[in-house]
Amino acid sequence: MLLYIMEFAELIKTPRVDGVVLHRPFMPTVEGTLCLTGHHLILSSRQDNTEELWLLHSNIDSIEKRFVGSLGHITVKCKDLRVIQLEITGMEECLNIASSIEALSTLDLVSLMYPFFYRPMFEVIEDGWNSFLPQNAFKDLESMTDEWRLSEVNKDFSLCPSYPPLVAVPKDFDDETLKKVATFRHGGRFPVLSYYHKKNGMVMMRAGQPLTGTNGRRCKEDEKLINATLRPGKRGYIIDTRAINVAQQAKARGGGFELEANYPQWRRIHKAIERYNVLQESLIKLVEACNDQSHSMDRWLSKLEASNWQTNVKEILTTACLAAQCIDREGASVLVHGTEGTDSTLQVTSLAQIILDPGCRTVKGFQSLVEREWLQAGHPFQQRCAQSAFSNSKPRHEAPVFLLFLDCVWQILRQFPCSFEFNESFLVLLFEHAYASQFGTFLGNSAAERARLCLPEKTVSLWSWVNRPQELERLTNPLYEPNSLVIWPSVAPQSLLLWEGVFLRWNRSSKCLDEAYEEMVHIIEYNKELQTKVNSLRRQLAQLETEDPLLHTP
């Protein structure tokens, strides 16, 4: 630990500068002292201690500096899309601060990340690391069906490095078969259970692409495994999240798709969800459009269109609806995959569950979904969220895959405002923490990495913090009324809105919208309060009446 601290000390060229002026959108200018610590950029004003800015270095996406005489301006662009300006007098000081921020915000070593240093200042009621264990989730499944079993075949992560140690597979297939199937699927990601639809017993599975290659390799065990999930005489659907030509091209690199001849009981449907590098480009363009200062309507609409962000939202939601439709309306089982099965596949399987399963629309249920379908399922958060929309460096594996998922959830929430137990703030919070956090939840790229990093022992889980009454109160939707139905969102362009709460959050004042939300809460709270009062009076009255039978003699 000491070693690390020394390492930080080396990076901090100037720990403290006085007379720094901070400009933030829609907030008054603050003058104060700027301090750099190993993990934070802190600005505190001398006049008033409450006027503070605490910014995690890991939240900083890029910085720019320029000078007007000896007055330096540093623009700090954050992963949560906020842009702030610092004015620092003195060229040397400014350069030192800039290069320190630069160095501290681009540390690659996971073990130097803030979650390893963060000590909770709150009482942990329930340890989030134990809240969503796969064996508990499986107990629910067992109560509905006995056709599945939990396999420990991947307990040392050797069969599939991106899968968790426990996965649900068809009961009749032993671990030896699974090993064979794993060799036929990209990244060893053999088909596993993603969702069981209680209403009709249909299932959704996910996997990596089959490694058919150019000469049409096949794997009998793979075919048997997925056929085992079909009811007699029924067909299933394979949803390939890639366009047909992209899937064709994958053959040349050893990948491919299931041929009808080998999988006669399955109908394959191709949908075109963009791959991660394209999505990153889309995010960068969208944020650039939102920050355009030209005030021209034509320019805004054409930039919004050119960013393709809304197109991506529409495509992902459409595919999720398709999967849900196959299961609920057609009564068919579904297998979803793209190439690796760690990005678009998870977008589709998790959104389909939001549509189908009311349980996923509760606070705990949604956490459980994120845990199962994203964290355990091996979405590489650390790679995807390393940089956000302002990054200057060439993107490597960065992509807003998870943000797009949250955006889609927000769209459904907008269309069914009473069917979710959580509100928009919860989704925004997950976006923020996926990119920069004091909690260990989104560190690492897979269950294997998280185990290696000993995250449950060394860091605090985001869920430990969220699942406390004071936080839950802020994140709970006051309009919620449990809705046991399947909810079908509209994917018409008119129905899909720009997610203001994320993309315009720092560009416009949200005061009036916040007030409207408070007003809504107030209306509901007041109603509850009256209900309690009336009930208690009613009891009081009844009591008075029984106490005094004399009064009621006619």
Place this chain on the structure above:
Amino acid sequence: MEHIRLPKVENVKLLDRISHRRRRVGTLYLTATHTIFVESEAGVRNETWVLHSLVCSVDKLAATPSGCPLLIHCKNFQVLHFIISKEQECHDIHLSLQRLSQPESYDELYCFSYKPNVDEKERRQEWDFLDLKADYSRMGLPSSLWKLSPVNQHYKVSDTYPADLFVPESATPPVIVGSSKFRSRGRFPALSYYCKDNHAAICRSSQPLSGFSARCLEDEQMLEAILRSNPCSDFMYVVDTRPKLNAIANRAAGKGYENEDNYSNIKFQFVGIENIHVMRNSQQKMLEVCELRSPSMSDFLEGLESSGWLKHIKAVLDAGIFIAKAVAEEGVSVLIHCSDGWDRTSQVCSVACVLLDPYYRTLRGFMVLIEKDWVSFGHKFSHRCKHVVGDPKEVSPIIDQLLECVWQLMEQFPCAFEFNERFLITIHNHFYSCQFGNFIGNNQRERIELRVHERTHSLWSYLWANRTDYTNPLYRPNHSQTQGLLRASTSPYSFKFWKGLYNRFDHGMHPRQSVEDYLRAIQEETQQLEEQLSSHTQAIGVTEIAENLMLAIIKQCFGACYVAAE
């Protein structure tokens, strides 16, 4: 009735707009006032009624093997796609509807035959519901600065203006008449809104007939009188809402705009709102985008951009903000005009009023606003909304744009308006429906000639009677958001596409659960709880008093016994 060639056709299919495979089969009826489609499947009687006056166009498409398609576009953006099996029947329906939907005279309009179950006394009272004079006295008028002028009684000075007008105290009849002769259609500068807190006023007129060099002393005096009626200010704005090029082009026709050199202490400004023809084409293009069947996101956004619709909405709102700020923040009076002063001028006056004065953001206040800036000042409703057959170039969705500006503001300030989206959509419907007399004709004089107040019903009292449907549950008169000037954003991303209006009948596109309805139900329940609370409190009070009384009696009895025992 003589226009109905065929009153009834059976076995007609009504196609779903989004998915043509989904269709309903039923019987189509033509009545004197409505087209009615009655679904005859599965024992459920499902009826679709379409008022003839709401029909915008009827198109007969090329026959297909399944029948002859008939496409009906309505002014409230409903689109109906029928398939009629026999070509001849389709032809008859087509011709009948074309005639029925295009009345040749005002007397054919629905409002003159619409007879709800209301007696004559009540009907007359409907027209007393709104009183424009009351609004002017709310503003503090007449006052020592502004007076009610009788100059336009019997519409002698301007036949498109109302009879009652407020003008500056110092404006004499010769000045007014002189000024009116120098303005298109005699529409001299008159008051639209007065801010009693700082004496700043919004006035409106048509363009001056200045050509390249013409002057008019009385017009110059008229503007000076307006300036003098604002004792706190030493200049005033003259806002020409047209693009500069259009205004310059008008000079060649002997019209144009004010020369700053000839008028003392004016600041002249163009705000660049396009004319009625541009707006008509823009809405047409935008509606084509709305009608696309399963468009991609790019089709939609590109189409929306190239229609220019939101750009125009932004221009109107920008102009309104400029004027509202001049009045509220600078305390400077403003004269607004365009060409004739009944389209863009009405829009900008109304938007400024909504931004400035919380009263116009209430249910009654918004009705007053439309009555003031549009109905009384002669927005040509019957031409713009094509109530009767006429020049298609006169048609334009100017009033739609006002409603949309207000809707955009409601999206930014959810607690500031007493009314809801449904209120705006209902008003929109009735601008076109001709069910009520309010918007018949093109100006006050025409409505008097048509004896509208004697023969028809008023929309405003109908809306007021049903106001619970149109109330915004988030509105609270004492909420900070409700007070004072609305500081609206006109950044392009602050504008949304109004699917509630333009895709009004595509139910699948709208949120499946309504927060507003939910809150309204809660508020109703709250009201009942409040009543129960007070009745229970009272009951407990009574019980307690009775109990105490009883105790006192018992004590007395015991006391007496005690005394007796002693």
